[in-house]
Every structure is written in C-alpha cells, then in structure tokens.
Amino acid sequence: MVDIKNIEDFDKQSDKIGDIYMGHMTYYSITLDLIALYLKGQKLLYVESKTFCEHCLYRLMLPTIFISAVCTVLSLGLQDYSRGGIVVSSLTGFNSFLLAVVTYTKLDAKAEAHKTTAYQFDKLQTSCEFYSGKTLLLKDHDVSKKVTEFVESVEKKVVEIKDVNQFIIPEVVRFRYNDIYSYNVFAIMKQYKTTRLLNTQYLININNRIDEFEELEETETAVPDVVINIEPNSKSSLFNNLFKINVEPHEEEELLDIYSKKTKLSDLLKERDRLIGKIIEYRNISISLNEKFDKLVNKHITKQKNMFDLLGWLKN
CATH class of the missing domain: 1.20.120 (Four Helix Bundle (Hemerythrin (Met), subunit A))
Incomplete structure (x- = not known):
C-alpha cells in the first residue's frame, strides 16, 4: 500500500530535483520552443500548399497566355484561308476551357490563402522563439503567469488563422509530408x-x-x-x-x-x-525534436532537387 506521506514526499523531492537540474525558466523556455516547433511545421505545410497550388496554376495559365498570343497572330495570318476561322475559334475555345478550369478550381484564391496563412504562422513562430529566449535569459517573478497568457494568445491566434483559411491542405502535400502532418x-x-x-x-x-x-x-x-x-x-x-x-x-x-x-x-x-x-x-x-524535424524536411528537399521540373524557375 502507498500512503499519502510518500506521495507528498515524492512531489516535494521531484520539485526539488526539477528546480536543481531543470529550473522553472528552462521549463517554460522549452515549452515555448515546442510550441514554436509546432508552428514551424504548420508554416511548412502551408508554404508547400501555396507552392503546389501556384505550380498547378502556372501549368494552366502559361498555355492560356501562349494560346491567346497565338490566336492574335493567327487571326490575321489565316484570314485568307477558308478554315482559318475554324482554327482560331478552336484555339479560343480551348483557351476558354483552361480559364474555366482555373476559375472552377480556385487555384489563385487557394494559393493566396495558403500564402497568407504561412505568413501568419511565420510571425507566430518568430514571436514564440523570441519569447522563449527572453524567458530563459531574463529573470521575471511573474514568468508563469505571463507564459500562460502568451500561450493562450497563441492558441487564440492559431484558431483564428485556421478559421480564416477555409481551404484544406492539398492531398499531395499531406501525403508528401505525412510525417510532419501527423507529427x-x-x-x-x-x-x-x-x-x-x-x-x-x-x-x-x-x-x-x-x-x-x-x-x-x-x-x-x-x-x-x-x-x-x-x-x-x-x-x-x-x-x-x-x-x-x-x-x-x-x-x-x-x-x-x-x-x-x-x-x-x-x-x-x-x-x-x-x-x-x-x-x-x-x-x-526541443533541440532533439527540431533536429528530427529538419531531417524530415531535408529528406524531401533532396528528393525534389533530384526531380526535373520545367516550371521550377517560377517557384518562390
């Protein structure tokens, strides 16, 4: 049987060991670092989502721009041919089809929404990292209360960011970064x-x-x-x-x-x-988990570098 005295003794000794080898400042700093790591993962997912949507948009818009220019030239060059109008009309119709696909899939809106979301997560991540360093380096007797309020404010902002962006992360990105998505x-x-x-x-x-x-x-x-x-x-x-x-x-x-x-x-x-x-x-x-996170990211970066991409120069 375990008596209450032993449990109380364990709590006291555990707190004492924690104060000696960990410290409250270090504990709160580690907590903020872990939250920053979560925000870093969310930022990466939305950056990749933005890049994927832009890539799909470029694949549709560049042919559309090219066809529009070709139709302008052919409308004059083929006006003396009996079937010239049919060729130009066919190209114009195909061009309209591509534009309709772009409008229907909302790729432009998705890319912009993911870009804004990634930017918001980046700001929160930077804020967490600076607050973590401030907590560790500066002595503050009210650090517990302030860290709690800061974490609650971050939680509120994350919920607001998720509510604003109604577009889900593309399936390709979820599967490609499944380790990070489910991390x-x-x-x-x-x-x-x-x-x-x-x-x-x-x-x-x-x-x-x-x-x-x-x-x-x-x-x-x-x-x-x-x-x-x-x-x-x-x-x-x-x-x-x-x-x-x-x-x-x-x-x-x-x-x-x-x-x-x-x-x-x-x-x-x-x-x-x-x-x-x-x-x-x-x-x-936090350092150990961050290293594991970086390894996962670098693995996918190396894999993408080894793949040929005709539109890779348009990525930003």
Missing part, C-alpha cells in the same frame, strides 16, 4: 515528461539506498526498510518494468538492481550520476 509535438512532449518522471522516481530510490548504505557504515546496523514503498525484488517491480518500457523510444536500458545484496555503494553512486545526466539531457528536448 504530434505535444504527445511526444508527454512521452518525454513520463520518462523524466520515471527517471526522477528512480533517482529518489537510489538516493534512499545511498542514505541507507551511509547509515549502515556509520552505525553498523542492519539496512532499514526502503523509505519509498516499492517491491524489494526489482526484477518483478512494477516501476522497473514500466521504466524499461518508457525510457526512450526504441531504446532499452539495463537498470541497476539497487535492491540486490551484491550492489555496492560505488555502483549506486555511478548510477546516480548517470540518472542526473539523463535528467539534465531533457533540457535539450
């Missing part, structure tokens, strides 16, 4: 927070065991019971099983059996240092 930054953040919580719990247990070893050396008495309620056999412990599953995505680590009689104080000290290092590494979570 849930906040779900990944929850996963990292869970891993950090388990690491913190494990560090607390190790510190308790170290205290027991030190008391044993001083008093030469038997090792007392474990302070935090957990199964003595670490191999069957629910906590250790959960920890092995959630340490890192696609990563499995062998944990030190801190409750084994063979475990030495030096082993516990090494394990404690390793856990402290892992907890400190969570400060780089």
Whole structure:
C-alpha cells in the first residue's frame, strides 16, 4: 500500500530535483520552443500548399497566355484561308476551357490563402522563439503567469488563422509530408515528461539506498526498510518494468538492481550520476525534436532537387 506521506514526499523531492537540474525558466523556455516547433511545421505545410497550388496554376495559365498570343497572330495570318476561322475559334475555345478550369478550381484564391496563412504562422513562430529566449535569459517573478497568457494568445491566434483559411491542405502535400502532418509535438512532449518522471522516481530510490548504505557504515546496523514503498525484488517491480518500457523510444536500458545484496555503494553512486545526466539531457528536448524535424524536411528537399521540373524557375 502507498500512503499519502510518500506521495507528498515524492512531489516535494521531484520539485526539488526539477528546480536543481531543470529550473522553472528552462521549463517554460522549452515549452515555448515546442510550441514554436509546432508552428514551424504548420508554416511548412502551408508554404508547400501555396507552392503546389501556384505550380498547378502556372501549368494552366502559361498555355492560356501562349494560346491567346497565338490566336492574335493567327487571326490575321489565316484570314485568307477558308478554315482559318475554324482554327482560331478552336484555339479560343480551348483557351476558354483552361480559364474555366482555373476559375472552377480556385487555384489563385487557394494559393493566396495558403500564402497568407504561412505568413501568419511565420510571425507566430518568430514571436514564440523570441519569447522563449527572453524567458530563459531574463529573470521575471511573474514568468508563469505571463507564459500562460502568451500561450493562450497563441492558441487564440492559431484558431483564428485556421478559421480564416477555409481551404484544406492539398492531398499531395499531406501525403508528401505525412510525417510532419501527423507529427504530434505535444504527445511526444508527454512521452518525454513520463520518462523524466520515471527517471526522477528512480533517482529518489537510489538516493534512499545511498542514505541507507551511509547509515549502515556509520552505525553498523542492519539496512532499514526502503523509505519509498516499492517491491524489494526489482526484477518483478512494477516501476522497473514500466521504466524499461518508457525510457526512450526504441531504446532499452539495463537498470541497476539497487535492491540486490551484491550492489555496492560505488555502483549506486555511478548510477546516480548517470540518472542526473539523463535528467539534465531533457533540457535539450526541443533541440532533439527540431533536429528530427529538419531531417524530415531535408529528406524531401533532396528528393525534389533530384526531380526535373520545367516550371521550377517560377517557384518562390
């Protein structure tokens, strides 16, 4: 059975560890960085949507412009031929068909809407990045309240941007950037927070065991019971099983059996240092996710560069 006292002790020790190795300023800065990463992904999707719609528009409008110019010339050059009028009328009719397709698909309006949306997301991303640096570098006692208000304002603006642009992202862009389109930054953040919580719990247990070893050396008495309620056999412990599953995505680590009689104080000290290092590494979570994001983008950029595009010079 877990008593309330142990839960309260865990909360206090967890907050203390967080203040030492993370800090409130760093935590809020990381939160803003993750929001900026989400905005970066949205900006990329709408920029690519704008480029795709413009590309389709160019493929229809350039032939239309060319046919209009040809019809102007042929109307004079073929006026002496009996079927000259039929040729010019046919080209004019085909030209009207292309213009009707452009009007029906609303490619011009879609491209402009996606362009405006991408610009709005770019402004929000820049604002988040600057506010993240400001939060980390400048000391402010009301940082929690201000960051909360800032995040709420960003959320409100994102909803407004989505409401203004009624055009959905083209299917081609969704499939091409499916990894980014389905990339849930906040779900990944929850996963990292869970891993950090388990690491913190494990560090607390190790510190308790170290205290027991030190008391044993001083008093030469038997090792007392474990302070935090957990199964003595670490191999069957629910906590250790959960920890092995959630340490890192696609990563499995062998944990030190801190409750084994063979475990030495030096082993516990090494394990404690390793856990402290892992907890400190969570400060780089936004950098790690941003690197994964850049790899996905660079993969598609390299793929597009290797493809021949006749209208590539019109991209902007």
